[in-house]
Amino acid sequence: MAEPTAGQHIARGVCRHLRSLDFVTVEELVPAPGLRVDVMGLGPKGEIWIIECKSGRADFQADRKWQGYLEWSDRFFWAVGGDFPVDLLPPATGLILADRHDAEIVRMSPETPLAPARRKVMTRTFARHAALRLQAMRDPGVSASAPWA
Numbered sequence: 001m002a003e004p005t006a007g008q009h010i011a012r013g014v015c016r017h018l019r020s021l022d023f024v025t026v027e028e029l030v031p032a033p034g035l036r037v038d039v040m041g042l043g044p045k046g047e048i049w050i051i052e053c054k055s056g057r058a059d060f061q062a063d064r065k066w067q068g069y070l071e072w073s074d075r076f077f078w079a080v081g082g083d084f085p086v087d088l089l090p091p092a093t094g095l096i097l098a099d100r101h102d103a104e105i106v107r108m109s110p111e112t113p114l115a116p117a118r119r120k121v122m123t124r125t126f127a128r129h130a131a132l133r134l135q136a137m138r139d140p141g142v143s144a145s146a147p148w149a
Contacts, residue, residue: 006055013098014039014051014079029129031072048122051077075109
């Protein structure tokens with residue numbers, strides 16, 4: 001098995017921290033064709049957060065899709081390591097500092113509540129994605145990839 005990348009270490013810390021806030025998470029979720037978010041969190045009240053993990057300046061500057069994620073969540077965050085130049089990140093977004101062990105929300109994202117119909121779609125997408133991942137872990141003959149991904 002390959003060594004996790006820096007971005008995967010950041011995602012792990014983010015997922016651990018969100019779990020401490022009573023969120024459940026799925027990594028690499030496809031909310032719509034052509035989009036793949038690093039971490040999606042589902043909160044205890046049904047809130048949906050998207051977190052994009054960036055390992056460095058080049059990784060951030062190469063990301064041309066992040067604004068397309070805003071319409072799929074209640075809150076949007078960047079998660080970066082402690083040495084990331086955070087002044088590059090848009091100030092109207094959330095900020096999480098993370099490592100492979102844990103994370104801390106440094107700047108809360110503004111809330112832009114999803115419409116009820118969109119929330120229903122995203123909650124269903126989250127549940128189906130998580131179930132596919134679990135089924136693939138238990139049965140190696142099942143693809144963990146969603147057919148719509």
